Amino acid sequence: MMKIDCGTYPLTGGFDELLEAAGKPRPSAEGLCDYFAGLPADELEARHRAVDAAIMAAGITFTVYSEAGNIDRAWPFDVVPRIIEKSEWDGIEAGLKQRLKALNLFIDDIYHEQKIIQDGVFPAEVLADSKNFRQACVGANPPFGVWAHICGTDLVRDGDGTFYVLEDNLRVPSGVSYMLENRQLMKRLFPELFARYDVLPVDSYTAQLYDMLAALSPRSGDRPEIAVLTPGVYNSAYFEHSYLAQQMGAYLVEGSDLVVLDDDCVYMKTIEGLTRLDVIYRRVDDDFIDPEVFRADSTLGVPGLMRAWKAGKVGIANAPGSGVADDKVVYAYVPQMIEYYLGEKAILPNVPSYLCMHQEDCDYVLANLDKLVVKPANESGGYGMLIGPKSTAEEQATFARLIRENPRNYMAQPTLSLSTVPTLCDGAIEPRHVDLRPFILQSKDINVTRGGLTRVALRRGSLVVNSSQGGGSKDTWIVQGVI
Amino acid sequence: MLARVAENLYWMARYLERAEDTARLINATTMLLMDMPRGASFGWEDLLKVVGLDEAFHKHYDEASETAVMSFLIQDERNPSSIFACVRMARENTRTFREVLPRESWEWVNELYLYTSTHLGHALDRRKRFEVLTEIIRRRQAVVGLLSGTMSRDDGFQFMRLGRNVERADMTSRVLDVSYAINLPYQNSQYYDLIWMSVLHALSAHQMYRRHVGVHARGHKVLGFLLNDLLFPRSVRHCLHEIQFALGELPGAEPMRRLQGMLDLVDRADYRALAANGLHEFCDDIQKRLADLNGIISQTYFRAAHPQKMSQSLFSLV
Numbered sequence: 084m085m086k087i088d089c090g091t092y093p094l095t096g097g098f099d100e101l102l103e104a105a106g107k108p109r110p111s112a113e114g115l116c117d118y119f120a121g122l123p124a125d126e127l128e129a130r131h132r133a134v135d136a137a138i139m140a141a142g143i144t145f146t147v148y149s150e151a152g153n154i155d156r157a158w159p160f161d162v163v164p165r166i167i168e169k170s171e172w173d174g175i176e177a178g179l180k181q182r183l184k185a186l187n188l189f190i191d192d193i194y195h196e197q198k199i200i201q202d203g204v205f206p207a208e209v210l211a212d213s214k215n216f217r218q219a220c221v222g223a224n225p226p227f228g229v230w231a232h233i234c235g236t237d238l239v240r241d242g243d244g245t246f247y248v249l250e251d252n253l254r255v256p257s258g259v260s261y262m263l264e265n266r267q268l269m270k271r272l273f274p275e276l277f278a279r280y281d282v283l284p285v286d287s288y289t290a291q292l293y294d295m296l297a298a299l300s301p302r303s304g305d306r307p308e309i310a311v312l313t314p315g316v317y318n319s320a321y322f323e324h325s326y327l328a329q330q331m332g333a334y335l336v337e338g339s340d341l342v343v344l345d346d347d348c349v350y351m352k353t354i355e356g357l358t359r360l361d362v363i364y365r366r367v368d369d370d371f372i373d374p375e376v377f378r379a380d381s382t383l384g385v386p387g388l389m390r391a392w393k394a395g396k397v398g399i400a401n402a403p404g405s406g407v408a409d410d411k412v413v414y415a416y417v418p419q420m421i422e423y424y425l426g427e428k429a430i431l432p433n434v435p436s437y438l439c440m441h442q443e444d445c446d447y448v449l450a451n452l453d454k455l456v457v458k459p460a461n462e463s464g465g466y467g468m469l470i471g472p473k474s475t476a477e478e479q480a481t482f483a484r485l486i487r488e489n490p491r492n493y494m495a496q497p498t499l500s501l502s503t504v505p506t507l508c509d510g511a512i513e514p515r516h517v518d519l520r521p522f523i524l525q526s527k528d529i530n531v532t533r534g535g536l537t538r539v540a541l542r543r544g545s546l547v548v549n550s551s552q553g554g555g556s557k558d559t560w561i562v563q564g565v566i
Numbered sequence: 567m568l569a570r571v572a573e574n575l576y577w578m579a580r581y582l583e584r585a586e587d588t589a590r591l592i593n594a595t596t597m598l599l600m601d602m603p604r605g606a607s608f609g610w611e612d613l614l615k616v617v618g619l620d621e622a623f624h625k626h627y628d629e630a631s632e633t634a635v636m637s638f639l640i641q642d643e644r645n646p647s648s649i650f651a652c653v654r655m656a657r658e659n660t661r662t663f664r665e666v667l668p669r670e671s672w673e674w675v676n677e678l679y680l681y682t683s684t685h686l687g688h689a690l691d692r693r694k695r696f697e698v699l700t701e702i703i704r705r706r707q708a709v710v711g712l713l714s715g716t717m718s719r720d721d722g723f724q725f726m727r728l729g730r731n732v733e734r735a736d737m738t739s740r741v742l743d744v745s746y747a748i749n750l751p752y753q754n755s756q757y758y759d760l761i762w763m764s765v766l767h768a769l770s771a772h773q774m775y776r777r778h779v780g781v782h783a784r785g786h787k788v789l790g791f792l793l794n795d796l797l798f799p800r801s802v803r804h805c806l807h808e809i810q811f812a813l814g815e816l817p818g819a820e821p822m823r824r825l826q827g828m829l830d831l832v833d834r835a836d837y838r839a840l841a842a843n844g845l846h847e848f849c850d851d852i853q854k855r856l857a858d859l860n861g862i863i864s865q866t867y868f869r870a871a872h873p874q875k876m877s878q879s880l881f882s883l884v
Contacts, residue, residue, distance in 0.1 A: 139680070140673050140676060140677050140680075141672075141673050141676075311665075316658075316661055316662055321661075325661075325664040325665050326664070326665075328665035329664055329665035329666075329669065333665070334568060334665075335571075335663070335665045336568060337570070339570070340568050340569075340570055351568060352568065352569050352570075352870035353567055353568055353569060353870065354567050354568075354569055354572045354721065354816065354817065354866075354867040354868075354870075355817045356870070
């Protein structure tokens with residue numbers, strides 16, 4: 084029997100987002116537990132089925148790369164929302180804005196005078212070994228001095244209830260479309276719940292994204308030509324690229340749809356010939372965007388795009404080279420950056436990090452591989468990680484070797500006891516670990532999504548929330564107060 | 567509008583039209599066969615000829631049995647014109663331009679695909695066939711209706727209109743051509759009326775013909791109706807008018823010039839004479855001109871999507 088019963092919910096001892104103790108919901112979750120308690124089991128089951136059907140019909144999918152070929156999977160969605168009170172959220176929002184401002188000042192500094200290095204706050208050797216530093220970007224002046232326009236910051240809540248920043252995704256962060264879709268699904272399937280809560284809406288995101296991009300246009304005028312640049316239909320996030328283009332009324336283009344002419348302007352190949360393009364929201368990695376400058380074998384990019392961007396003839400978000408700050412070693416220095424550039428204390432704490440480039444840290448990491456989470460500096464999507472407590476001796480040996488070979492490329496963090504949220508698993512309600520990815524937009528103004536994408540590790544005990552590795556998601560509610 | 571997207575829209579509309587037309591044709595043929603005299607020469611082999619797939623069929627099958635022909639036309643992916651292949655390609659195309667269509671259209675095309683992929687097996691059985699194919703027609707029509715009711719008449723809409731009508735005109739001329747040839751032996755028999763009526767049935771034109779022309783299916787009247795009627799949406803003339811409207815909203819003059827020649831052709835034809843002689847050559851001419859128009863449309867609008875086939879100097883700056 085499918086039933087959400089807060090009374091028999093098996094708490095794990097860590098921080099649960101909805102319940103303080105078994106049978107005792109947090110004040111913001113009382114209405115929710117109440118509602119689910121009154122929902123007949125067959126009704127819940129019917130709605131659960133309706134969610135799956137709606138996701139299949141809408142074709143909300145992501146692609147998983149595997150040896151057996153690429154598989155289009157339906158987006159796994161859990162019906163129990165995660166609730167955060169607005170008073171708490173306000174602090175997080177301020178912390179996220181502070182962080183992105185500092186990161187953008189850092190990137191701009193790194194591609195100009197590098198004062199932060201001269202002043203001894205940031206070590207030169209970290210930059211020297213950075214895979215994502217782009218020589219071609221040195222001296223470039225994007226509008227407003229902003230490089231990372233769209234940032235997806237991963238937050239986790241530890242056992243004591245504190246939110247920590249786990250990482251800043253500044254290259255081509257994805258997931259925002261799922262955040263928007265999750266809300267649509269919840270509104271369709273549980274309209275009664277919205278009558279009990281004052282949930283802050285999330286759907287202003289696409290308008291804010293449009294405004295943010297429009298502010299990057301090199302030409303004045305009300306309606307700049309904006310396009311989302313996608314690697315194509317086989318990319319795992321193609322659904323999102325298409326979704327965002329649709330929601331903004333923008334073009335969805337592939338590299339082969341664009342051409343840069345001798346005037347350094349970017350043009351789209353249309354049915355009437357060439358039309359000038361003002362702003363590109365690119366979802367293609369730096370390496371592939373311009374075969375003239377980066378990987379020459381790339382067919383996903385546009386020859387001459389960097390030339391056009393540096394000449395100020397086209398806006399590109401995120402700016403090429405902004406990935407320099409999306410590095411798990413650079414991450415460890417963000418609190419110092421905030422102090423250095425803004426003269427403020429970091430509002431959101433970092434997870435304590437051990438950088439293997441420092442001998443002392445490295446020794447500690449090698450001695451405690453069974454307790455730590457080891458991450459490579461430049462990977463995303465949860466690939467190439469070692470989760471110490473769940474690893475075998477063999478895996479630990481492999482990582483010890485990798486770390487000794489290239490210490491700069493590895494960092495480690497203590498294993499956090501990620502907070503849990505009640506989740507419907509095979510008809511029963513069980514705690515599952517979650518993280519939270521809010522999205523921050525910055526060009527002329529700076530905006531944060533209300534809430535973000537809550538990703539959930541659907542396997543019992545698992546801490547890996549990435550959709551490519553068996554993760555799902557939940558709707559995230561920032562609530563003003565219970566009605 | 568991006569040239570690549572325009573091309574995908576055009577073909578998506580052609581695929582969906584082809585899927586529906588094939589479903590209608592199969593339904594009409596299944597019904598007709600039950601009326602034909604025992605030992606009549608018309609059979610499943612002829613249906614393959616009507617859709618121009620007899621050669622392709624025999625690459626994979628020996629005998630044109632009902633099961634083999636139905637499987638080939640309905641679900642065989644080796645036949646790029648099978649109903650399943652068309653729906654699948656239309657869905658794959660739609661995936662690449664979800665952003666230009668109203669949001670539900672992708673969902674409905676996706677549902678059409680999901681339905682088709684799970685139900686086509688049943689369509690091989692004569693008893694279930696009518697039901698499944700009718701449902702496919704219904705779902706495809708829902709997509710057309712949704713677009714008609716929710717989509718701005720922008721360039722994207724016009725490219726779908728072009729694709730739909732080029733495909734439909736082609737299908738009408740093909741069905742007319744071949745089913746006439748197949749039915750010729752019966753010209754002076756008691757089945758004369760029945761045969762012309764079957765042509766009308768194959769194109770879902772019988773009811774409108776009866777209403778607007780008459781209850782008896784006379785050769786020259788049927789031809790006039792299917793080739794030159796202004797009001798019937800599956801007549802070649804009507805399709806050409808739709809193409810004309812669509813082209814009128816798009817840039818470029820050459821496609822319109824080619825179209826005029828075809829309009830003159832159906833307008834000036836002597837249908838009484840054609841009913842007795844020369845219909846095959848006439849339909850052949852129409853099909854050639856449609857292929858030519860298709861070529862000019864891609865030349866004019868989609869060229870930019872194929873960089874390898876052109877040099878940049880062909881573009882005009884706007």
